[in-house]
Amino acid sequence: MKALMLLQQHQKSIAYCMKENKPCVVGWVNMYFKDCLCNLRDEFSFAFGLVSLLCWAVAEIPQIITNFRTKSSHGVSLLFLLGWVVGDIFNLVGCLLEPATLPTQLYTAVLYTATTIILVLQILYYDYFYRCWKHSDDDSAQEVEEVLKKPLKPQKPTDSGIPIPRSASRRMDFYFTSARSLAGSSTPPFRSNLRPIASGPSAVGLNPDYSSDDDTVDAPLNISVSQPKPIPRSAGYGAFLATSSGMPHQTKALIVGFGGRKLLQEHGTEHSALGQCLGWMMAAVYMGGRLPQIWLNIKRGSVEGLNPFMFVFALIANITYVGSILLRSTEWSKIKANMPWLLDAVVCVVLDLFIILQYVYYKYFRKNSSTCSGREDEGAYKKANKN
């Protein structure tokens, strides 16, 4: 009886590779990550998983810095990030509810969720609070500008002198009317080319009529600077159960490392129909989430305000993620179980590559052509940011 208890205790505290009939290779991995590495393949798999985790940990920091520097988030699609947030929350809940998940899964889920929430909060701050605050600050300046501009407008013969601005009501008008209509002139208002900074990134991102060309070439008539477009709610999100390294099976393999890895190999991985269903929903959400960003870049004809490193890190994270799954096992049953996570990561790699290429194209190729044609949207944008 005592021997049995000791054995149970032993099994709980020491992971063991049943197949190889030896203890787990790397002690600290076993200790801190509760993972049992039995051979070189497992070690590579773990290393890939770790690189993926680290890349995800830092992936959103470049965009947060860019937003902070520009005091705006106009380059990143809010819809894309909301997809991440919802998927991440499902992932977090899934990890908490699923006893088979590893601590690493939970840590990664917490990490993702935290960084993405920070990024979304930052965007909301710059899109709404900061913009409103900036607007109210700019009002007085605009009124002065208007006064200075008024004499330039064709005056009725009866008009005389400098018009006095109607402070109170006029002030409110600024919140609900476009700058051009306020000026009551076909001449674009002074500094109207700086509108990109005034317009909300997410509003821009969701407005199908919006493009950066509109910003500078044709002053916006149909976009109110003070009325952000409503954000469409994303529907049907699935749980992202995977940093987990797409590892429902790994998870169990790891746990099995504490109770007998062989068990898993003998009985196969338990699959949850709900988990698979959520996995496919998650894959659809994550894959679809890139599309608003790609579309936003196309509509704007620019990648200003978008930090490419977010996608470079995501690219590396997804590649190493796929590597970590495939290196751990090439058994069809396990690959099949991980199919939603694998497919999601592979498709996201392709889409991230596309976004990076978009970045290079708009930043370098289009920049040159716009310089040649005398367009100044970038200059205007930079100028706007200084204000």
Ligand SMILES: NC(=[NH2+])NCCC[C@H](N)C(=O)O
């Ligand atoms: N908030 C996050 N970074 N979530 C991770 C998303 C992972 C998913 N494969 C993607 O690239 O979209």
